[in-house]
Amino acid sequence: MTEELKKGLEGVLVAESSLSFIDGDAGELVYRGYTIDDLAKNATFEEVVYLLWHGELPTADELSDFKSSMAKERHLDDGVQRLVRDLAEADEEPMAALRTIISDLSAYDPDTDADPTDEAANLRKGRRITAKIPTALAAFSRIRNGNDPVEPHENLDHASNFLYMLNDEEPDDVLAETFDMALVLHADHGLNASTFSAMVTSSTLADLHAAVTSAVGALSGSLHGGANQDVMQALLELDESGKEPIGWVEDRLESGDRVPGFGHRVYNVKDPRAKILSAESEALGEAAGTPHWHEYSVSIEEYLGEEKGLAPNVDFYSASTYYQMGIPVDVYTPIFAMSRVGGWIAHVLEQYDDNRLIRPRARYVGPKDGTVTPIENR
Template sequence: MADDLKKGLEGVLVAESKLSSIDGDAGRLIYRGYSIQDLAEGASYEEVLYLLWHGHLPDEAELEEFTASLTEEREVSDDVLATMERLADAGEEPMAALRTAVSMFSAAEPERDADPEDLEATLRQGRRITAKIPTALAAFERYRLGEDPVDPDSELGLAANFLYMLTGEQPDDIAAETFDQALILHADHGLNASTFTSMVIGSTMADIYSAVTGGVAALSGPLHGGANQDVMEVLIEIDESDLDHREWVEQANDEGRRIPGFGHRVYNVKDPRANILQQRSEELAENGESKWYDYTTTIEQFLSEEQGLTEHGIAPNVDFYSGSVYYQLGIPIDMYTPIFAMSRAGGWIAHVLEYQEDNRLIRPRARYTGDNDLEFVPLEDR
């Protein structure tokens, strides 16, 4: 049994965790015992961060202190800003810019000489990373537009402040609440590729900056992050087509085109996060443009009723509705995956800290399938 090959480590248990649990058959996601629906409807992203990092939901005093500690860490160094400007001018991809920014944050870390086994110091470092990522991302986008960065607003929560720094305008309540909810939904999701990458790095007792940088790198791959961008590009293609959106879906299906945002390695039913974002998309449509919501619901209805995909375990995942929600909020399409990272960094940090409490270097084996007993030939005789 120990020698059974499990490609991609699928189904292999490598750790125990109290952070999140996924029931793929029931379509249920919980963070530390709380359903994602309850957290999305009743908590803020800051409360969810506190829950993941400290093991319980904060009371008012704890939340006030925690939020203040995040707010005071939002500023990034002039060196980071200068690098974001250079990368924007060079046409760099946003995920690559974010990877660089997170790595650079450590240069200004006041506790960078802390003992790697000091988990309280690691948590403080993780808090600084989480607070600074929105500032660096927003600055990069502003530089791409030829605009100056917008300083953080200490009166705004993390979600609303990001939208403010991105656009230069304070978001309305619906936009701020929707984006805050999206951050909650993406904060953690078991041992996905980026979380596991962060844990592997953390298991070496490398610093948390290295672990989060590795998480960003893993998320940048198209097989992990990026599906929400793919969904939005399809919706734009529908919008620019001469066909009615129902006709477009039927033609795409006849041509055998795969619609992004459907199917998941864990869920066999509709992703519970997709249900929540679908509701937010509908609310945004009622207060603005409705066509993006119409397109997504038409696609889902066609693929589920006409093709019966949901009966075969292929249903909408979180990316199917997050793409249109972000677009309705005015967020550039290639910023969708960096926003995913902005949210998921909290989960990466939580998993690294949890694993390091009883750390063991993650060191799997590979089955050797190469040659044996080859005769060595000296260089001059080859």
């Protein structure tokens, strides 16, 4: 009997998880029993990370302690700072830089020699990795633009501190709340490619830094995290063309190009995160006097929905949201990593807790019955 081939592991169950649930037909996303709408409106990124790592939302005291412990880990060691500067001055691509930086963090981590499955040590490592990514990313972005890095601000929350370090000024409440919400929306999403990469790596009993480095590598591709950057570049192309959105889409499709930000491997309807970010993008545009970005997006969404039956994913509206916040386009995917690291670490902790080496098989379709010809006769 020939076993059914499932390319891309589509529809294959490989694990049980208590972290997040997706109903692709209903357009629902749940973290540990809480809907994404509820969390986006009523919980901060730090609360969501605590929920993912510890299984329940924190009390006020637990949240205060967690935020304080995260804030204390934001500083980069001198060696990491030198690496960030070297990568920025070499004009390295941001996701490649982030991948290298996270791997380097291992050399300075006090728990680097801990058993890979030591949960307490992994929670400490997780706090350090999660806290240091924004510092490294903001410093990298500033240095390549000829500016000095900005030291982290211990009294600001995770989202506000990143914007502060990126722009050298504290964000207003609207920007801070919008960015925090975006981080909440991206924190976890089932066994996506980057999360599964982290799980595969950790299943070998490699350490947490190795697992997160693997995840960053997977996220960098245009079919995963890189899509949000592609969306904004497409919207900028539309804006520069002077065409109406529908005509621009028709021209793009006729030339064989796809419109990024549409379709999803799991959702058969509109991504619930896209619904939330669409409203945020509209509000930002109205406040900044740049409503055209949201108007472009809505026109494209309506046309592709009616004509092609396609629905937008989270990348389609996160792109214009970030752009209106003044975030450089090629930093969008690293920001995705800045959020998703919370989910990666939670899944790695779950993998370690009930580990089995992940080792699928492939159906061999190559040649058979070969014999080696002596090298002088080849």
